[in-house]
Amino acid sequence: MYAQLRPAPADFQVFDTTLRDGSQQEGLNLSVADKLAITALLDELGVGFIEGGWPGANPGDTAYFAAMAEGAVRLTNAQLVAFGFTRRVGMRAADDPLTAALRDSGAPVVCLVAKSHDRHVQHALRTTLEENLAMVHDTVSHLRAGGQRVFVDCEHFFDGYRENRAYALQVVRTAAEAGAEAVILCDTNGGMLPPWVGEIVADTVRETADLGIRIGIHAHNDTGCAVANTLAAVDAGATHVQGTVNGYGERTGNAELVSVVANLELKYGWSLLPPGALREATRLAHAIAEVTNVPSSGRQPYVGLSSFAHKAGLHASAIKVDPNLYQHIDPAVVGNDMRMLVSDMAGRANIQIKGSELGFDLSDRDLAARITDQVKGREAAGYTYESADASFELLLRRELDQLPEYFDVASWRIFTQGFPGGVHPAGELDSDTECTVKLTAKGVTQLVVGEGNGPVNAFDQALRNALTPAYPVVEEFELTDYRVRILDQGHGTDATVRVLIQTSDGRRLWTTVGVGQNVVEASWEALSEAYLYGLLHADHGVTPDARARGLADADLERFTSAASATEHAGQA
Numbered sequence: 001m002y003a004q005l006r007p008a009p010a011d012f013q014v015f016d017t018t019l020r021d022g023s024q025q026e027g028l029n030l031s032v033a034d035k036l037a038i039t040a041l042l043d044e045l046g047v048g049f050i051e052g053g054w055p056g057a058n059p060g061d062t063a064y065f066a067a068m069a070e071g072a073v074r075l076t077n078a079q080l081v082a083f084g085f086t087r088r089v090g091m092r093a094a095d096d097p098l099t100a101a102l103r104d105s106g107a108p109v110v111c112l113v114a115k116s117h118d119r120h121v122q123h124a125l126r127t128t129l130e131e132n133l134a135m136v137h138d139t140v141s142h143l144r145a146g147g148q149r150v151f152v153d154c155e156h157f158f159d160g161y162r163e164n165r166a167y168a169l170q171v172v173r174t175a176a177e178a179g180a181e182a183v184i185l186c187d188t189n190g191g192m193l194p195p196w197v198g199e200i201v202a203d204t205v206r207e208t209a210d211l212g213i214r215i216g217i218h219a220h221n222d223t224g225c226a227v228a229n230t231l232a233a234v235d236a237g238a239t240h241v242q243g244t245v246n247g248y249g250e251r252t253g254n255a256e257l258v259s260v261v262a263n264l265e266l267k268y269g270w271s272l273l274p275p276g277a278l279r280e281a282t283r284l285a286h287a288i289a290e291v292t293n294v295p296s297s298g299r300q301p302y303v304g305l306s307s308f309a310h311k312a313g314l315h316a317s318a319i320k321v322d323p324n325l326y327q328h329i330d331p332a333v334v335g336n337d338m339r340m341l342v343s344d345m346a347g348r349a350n351i352q353i354k355g356s357e358l359g360f361d362l363s364d365r366d367l368a369a370r371i372t373d374q375v376k377g378r379e380a381a382g383y384t385y386e387s388a389d390a391s392f393e394l395l396l397r398r399e400l401d402q403l404p405e406y407f408d409v410a411s412w413r414i415f416t417q418g419f420p421g422g423v424h425p426a427g428e429l430d431s432d433t434e435c436t437v438k439l440t441a442k443g444v445t446q447l448v449v450g451e452g453n454g455p456v457n458a459f460d461q462a463l464r465n466a467l468t469p470a471y472p473v474v475e476e477f478e479l480t481d482y483r484v485r486i487l488d489q490g491h492g493t494d495a496t497v498r499v500l501i502q503t504s505d506g507r508r509l510w511t512t513v514g515v516g517q518n519v520v521e522a523s524w525e526a527l528s529e530a531y532l533y534g535l536l537h538a539d540h541g542v543t544p545d546a547r548a549r550g551l552a553d554a555d556l557e558r559f560t561s562a563a564s565a566t567e568h569a570g571q572a
């Protein structure tokens, strides 16, 4: 445990806006069902408030609040929050249909966005500073009169404070006097740095100390400082933090809420989530990414797939003695796991730890050194074991003489026929490919043909046809991804290529690698390794690697995609 800066303020608030600001991220679109699913996951995470969206702004959000009011998700930890703006210029809050939508949303809490930057009032709202204050006062008091709790997000507060401090503070005061219980200072454009946030929040807390409200922080990540700015605000007296899981949000996103909370819980020693909830953070963050269909970064602090992945030999050699030597926390406290990567940067220790994850005893130094040399040599030739765990296991087993001979390929031949004039007998294709494989499986030698729309597809068909009689389980194997990358650019069509193939049997995913100057040869190598690995583990529910890491298939899939993200997608 690290030094506790000061005790947790009583009743500290953790406010999630994944469903509102998070869904303002480019490419993130949530259906009502998605929102309900995420609501349940956020409640499980244990946040205090879930901002569900803006009722009245679009039919989806209106339907979401109606569904919540009907009990679609029963919240055990969180309170539901409806978001919306202050009443329109020149209207009464009681007459504004969007204020009515907030009032009638069924949410016990409303979070209003209000202008607090004088220039925005004059240029964007096109009204007077006085009218903006009246809009804040009228809307807050109208909703309070209806019995709802009201929070106020002061948009552009920090920029506004710098240009007209008195006015920005006056907006906070007005909201408080009308009955708001929390006023959240927003770095809407995300341009702030931690010392500036600290100074402005401290001054605001001081200036509003007589009002009995809490001050909150809502930080965008445009300077890469959203989490740091949030912590700076907390240090300066903010007792309410807003953020989004996986840092989703407008432009560069919001403060990543799991990072904020994990920092406060693990570094400051504060208890903010229900007991045990932080241990679920990795699973829940990944489950939310599954629903949004926007993968979180592998390098995301605490919950990323690479957050506790170790590649360098020096790190691994120390970790073998004590994992804490190269980790800032025990990954288990956030539900994550340490992973050892095998690559040309590996030393014996990486190989030994990875081997033991896979169930092999590599404590013999000479054996580990031999495997390390093999990995380095093959990586120099273009193989990558970091992305292709399955090929690493096959390499290991070959070295240990523990790889059963499921099949033996005597030869293969591939033939592609083009129909540039579009006169293919099937009518649609402009080429087809035929692959002939001669192999022996369970003592029976066969010469088998497979047809496909490209070489990899034809290989796949041929291998499948040849192996099915001996191993019916291969029917379940499915090639789910194929990536090819040129390794020595500048050699044009002579270049060496690396092929990564991802295969699934419906329960697990595994990745294999092939390298060659001929893309077809490289593909063959990766594909036959994929079949070999699949047969090796045909009776197991999950890959040993996944089992060791305790990750679900979805996580595994994301890992392999993330690891291969820099590979150029290619079509066989």
Ligand SMILES: CC(=O)SCCNC(=O)CCNC(=O)[C@H](O)C(C)(C)COP(=O)(O)OP(=O)(O)OC[C@H]1O[C@@H](n2cnc3c(N)ncnc32)[C@H](O)[C@@H]1OP(=O)(O)O
Pocket (backbone or CB within 6 Å): 024, 054, 056, 057, 058, 085, 086, 087, 088, 089, 113, 114, 115, 124, 125, 126, 135, 155, 188, 250
């Ligand atoms: C900083 C933030 O991220 S806040 C969250 C922003 N989220 C969203 O905007 C998503 C949902 N928004 C919407 O669906 C629409 O913008 C709506 C339904 C809210 C409004 O739509 P429209 O009525 O078509 O207005 P439009 O979006 O073009 O402009 C917003 C209007 O609200 C006014 N407005 C802006 N902020 C506020 C405020 N805090 N209080 C009152 N009015 C405001 C603008 O001046 C503008 O007024 P105008 O119509 O007189 O020009």
Ligand SMILES: CC(=O)C(=O)O
Pocket (backbone or CB within 6 Å): 021, 113, 153, 154, 155, 156, 186, 187, 188, 189, 218, 220
């Ligand atoms: C309210 C809000 O999302 C912002 O000011 O950034």
